Amino acid sequence: MxxxxxxxxxxxxxxIADAAGLSRGTVSRVLNDEQYVSAAAREAVQDAIRRxxxxxxxxxxxxVTRRSGAIALIVHEPSVVVLDDPNIGNILIxxxxxxxxxxxxxxxxxxxxxxxxxxxxxxxxxxxxxxAIVLSARDDDPITKAIVEIGLPACFVGHxxxxxxxxxxxxxxxxxxxxxxxxxxxxxxxxxxxxxxxxDRDSGQDRxxxxxxxxxxxxxxxxxxxxxxxxxxxxxxxxxxxxxxAPDIDGVFAASDAVAAGAMDLLQRRxxxxxxxxxxxxxxxxxxxxxxxxxxxxxxxxxxxxxxxxARQVLEQIAEPSTEPRGLVLPTEVVWRGSA
Amino acid sequence: MxxxxxxxxxxxxxxIADAAGLSRGTVSRVLNDEQYVSAAAREAVQDAIRRxxxxxxxxxxxxVTRRSGAIALIVHEPSVVVLDDPNIGNILIxxxxxxxxxxxxxxxxxxxxxxxxxxxxxxxxxxxxxxAIVLSARDDDPITKAIVEIGLPACFVGHxxxxxxxxxxxxxxxxxxxxxxxxxxxxxxxxxxxxxxxxDRDSGQDRxxxxxxxxxxxxxxxxxxxxxxxxxxxxxxxxxxxxxxAPDIDGVFAASDAVAAGAMDLLQRRxxxxxxxxxxxxxxxxxxxxxxxxxxxxxxxxxxxxxxxxARQVLEQIAEPSTEPRGLVLPTEVVWRGSA
DNA sequence: GTGAAAGCGCTAACAC
DNA sequence: GTGTTAGCGCTTTCAC
Numbered sequence: 033m034x035x036x037x038x039x040x041x042x043x044x045x046x047x048i049a050d051a052a053g054l055s056r057g058t059v060s061r062v063l064n065d066e067q068y069v070s071a072a073a074r075e076a077v078q079d080a081i082r083r084x085x086x087x088x089x090x091x092x093x094x095x096v097t098r099r100s101g102a103i104a105l106i107v108h109e110p111s112v113v114v115l116d117d118p119n120i121g122n123i124l125i126x127x128x129x130x131x132x133x134x135x136x137x138x139x140x141x142x143x144x145x146x147x148x149x150x151x152x153x154x155x156x157x158x159x160x161x162x163x164a165i166v167l168s169a170r171d172d173d174p175i176t177k178a179i180v181e182i183g184l185p186a187c188f189v190g191h192x193x194x195x196x197x198x199x200x201x202x203x204x205x206x207x208x209x210x211x212x213x214x215x216x217x218x219x220x221x222x223x224x225x226x227x228x229x230x231x232d233r234d235s236g237q238d239r240x241x242x243x244x245x246x247x248x249x250x251x252x253x254x255x256x257x258x259x260x261x262x263x264x265x266x267x268x269x270x271x272x273x274x275x276x277x278a279p280d281i282d283g284v285f286a287a288s289d290a291v292a293a294g295a296m297d298l299l300q301r302r303x304x305x306x307x308x309x310x311x312x313x314x315x316x317x318x319x320x321x322x323x324x325x326x327x328x329x330x331x332x333x334x335x336x337x338x339x340x341x342x343a344r345q346v347l348e349q350i351a352e353p354s355t356e357p358r359g360l361v362l363p364t365e366v367v368w369r370g371s372a
Numbered sequence: 373m374x375x376x377x378x379x380x381x382x383x384x385x386x387x388i389a390d391a392a393g394l395s396r397g398t399v400s401r402v403l404n405d406e407q408y409v410s411a412a413a414r415e416a417v418q419d420a421i422r423r424x425x426x427x428x429x430x431x432x433x434x435x436v437t438r439r440s441g442a443i444a445l446i447v448h449e450p451s452v453v454v455l456d457d458p459n460i461g462n463i464l465i466x467x468x469x470x471x472x473x474x475x476x477x478x479x480x481x482x483x484x485x486x487x488x489x490x491x492x493x494x495x496x497x498x499x500x501x502x503x504a505i506v507l508s509a510r511d512d513d514p515i516t517k518a519i520v521e522i523g524l525p526a527c528f529v530g531h532x533x534x535x536x537x538x539x540x541x542x543x544x545x546x547x548x549x550x551x552x553x554x555x556x557x558x559x560x561x562x563x564x565x566x567x568x569x570x571x572d573r574d575s576g577q578d579r580x581x582x583x584x585x586x587x588x589x590x591x592x593x594x595x596x597x598x599x600x601x602x603x604x605x606x607x608x609x610x611x612x613x614x615x616x617x618a619p620d621i622d623g624v625f626a627a628s629d630a631v632a633a634g635a636m637d638l639l640q641r642r643x644x645x646x647x648x649x650x651x652x653x654x655x656x657x658x659x660x661x662x663x664x665x666x667x668x669x670x671x672x673x674x675x676x677x678x679x680x681x682x683a684r685q686v687l688e689q690i691a692e693p694s695t696e697p698r699g700l701v702l703p704t705e706v707v708w709r710g711s712a
Numbered sequence: 713g714t715g716a717a718a719g720c721g722c723t724a725a726c727a728c
Numbered sequence: 729g730t731g732t733t734a735g736c737g738c739t740t741t742c743a744c
Contacts (some may be wrong), residue, residue: 432724
């Protein structure tokens with residue numbers, strides 16, 4: 033009775049040790065499934081844990097191990113965009129499945145303001161996570177800087193970082209856009225337009241570049257409608273604009289499936305038939321593609337695999353800190369359906 | 373020269389103290405923006421921090437303060453569902469904005485398997501977060517149990533928990549469904565059907581109950597098509613089924629806007645006019661509603677506010693641990709557009 | 713196989 | 729105002 037239990041203190045490893053008549057060291061060994069523990073001791077400890085209602089403190093543990101067992105997925109987009117980006121969800125699923133298997137906890141963090149950005153830097157520096165996967169990082173971003181500075185194992189998705197020290201993984205948007213546009217050309221379309229979106233970022237820029245490249249001499253800047261968003265509405269509006277400007281268009285490459293869906297609905301209202309009058313293709317192979325009538329020809333983006341591989345990269349770096357950072361480009365596939 | 377710096381150790385508060393010629397205590401005060409620090413000392417510390425490249429250890433800090441500064445949003449749904457639930461995104465936005473303002477870090481966690489579930493329990497018990505907001509919790513769930521057991525400040529969204537000790541916030545699905553259905557009745561529809569989804573959960577059940585209640589004697593179970601998913605496809609299939617079973621239907625209540633959109637597209641293909649031949653209403657007031665042609669009459673669900681209020685509840689409980697748990701029902705609004 | 717003891721990096725109570 | 733010191737709860741040598 034040397035100690036009077038005052039307030040309802042949280043049980044510690046010492047309480048278990050006392051209750052089991054063993055030392056902290058042994059209890060810790062049991063907790064961590066280590067060898068060199070007698071069956072009797074193990075049982076005594078497990079029994080004590082139950083009686084005492086023990087819960088392990090992550091803080092104390094991570095203070096000494098310098099590991100948290102958690103990995104962050106940082107989504108760096110205005111929340112509006114996040115909502116209807118079909119890829120983010122799949123990336124998340126891929127990441128989660130790999131990390132889950134590795135017994136790591138994935139925590140998703142949204143960055144939607146400068147304040148968020150600052151707080152996230154603190155979070156990362158604090159050591160709450162052992163690694164990070166970053167979606168659509170910006171160049172010259174405080175988060176990117178912090179990752180480099182503290183040497184946090186990380187992988188960027190969809191975007192080579194300005195910091196050469198960080199691994200990344202993505203697809204070749206330019207090449208994919210070029211391939212799908214070329215097919216539009218090959219099937220006899222003469223006046224081919226593009227609904228370009230997201231020109232403030234690599235993916236958008238690259239898709240436009242690929243489009244232009246496929247058309248070569250026949251590329252006409254006037255046949256490009258521009259919109260910041262990869263949205264259904266952007267597609268409808270852009271298509272109207274295009275039609276007003278050049279009614280004889282017979283082919284359209286939309287920067288995403290959502291954009292294509294918006295465009296198709298407008299075409300229908302205008303009495304244009306797809307694919308007879310106008311052929312149209314998209315990008316992503318998201319749920320939108322199958323919702324179109326006829327179904328949309330598009331570029332399949334391996335979003336889920338992107339997430340999986342990014343997670344693997346980070347796990348690898350955690351396990352082997354000296355791993356060289358590397359970039360990886362995943363192949364895309366053109367899927368032909370009824371729309372062109 | 374009493375200490376030889378060997379490996380590139382991470383700088384600690386002691387290093388700063390040494391570099392600044394002050395004590396750990398003073399450094400800590402500066403770090404925490406406390407009073408009773410001379411301007412000179414403050415400056416010296418800040419300078420030293422820069423020179424030494426110090427980053428604060430969250431683990432050490434939270435070990436003593438028993439606070440992490442982070443709050444979890446737990447999304448307990450199979451990932452497929454998460455992808456196209458229009459409400460989750462808005463809840464997330466609401467939650468994030470409130471927590472961001474309170475300088476708390478929101479971390480979103482997806483639970484998609486029993487293993488996930490178990491790991492998340494460990495995460496919560498470990499003390500990585502100071503509170504949790506739980507979406508679509510299950511009854512008799514290990515996560516719910518853990519929250520009660522460790523007394524973690526929490527709020528459930530969209531669903532009163534079986535555990536009376538936990539606060540929750542939601543809408544009255546039954547009432548909303550009844551109101552929108554009644555309006556279908558009031559505008560003269562005679563044969564009113566329902567596309568019911570998610571009957572394995574409260575929200576789905578309640579919407580069906582509200583529908584039945586509005587119809588009273590005229591409720592006909594044969595005019596209810598059932599589908600587990602709140603999806604576009606579910607709507608199209610259900611509508612086909614309904615039409616085959618009862619071609620004279622002139623009103624439809626779809627359990628969600630996505631379901632309604634699927635149904636409307638099928639109606640169009642079958643040559644039925646909306647709202648002339650059939651009136652149709654949805655639920656959620658999501659992006660789907662405006663995408664329909666004509667635009668969809670529906671129930672506006674205050675998803676963003678739900679997220680905000682849930683966050684506030686949790687913050688309140690953290691600040692005042694003795695706060696009584698409470699349930700809160702947010703009002704919904706019926707929005708009349710062209711579809712009925 | 714088990715125990716003892718030295719920290720991990722920080723805050724907070726107290727003394728000055 | 730500032731320094732000193734006692735922990736927070738855990739892992740991890742190193743003896744035994």
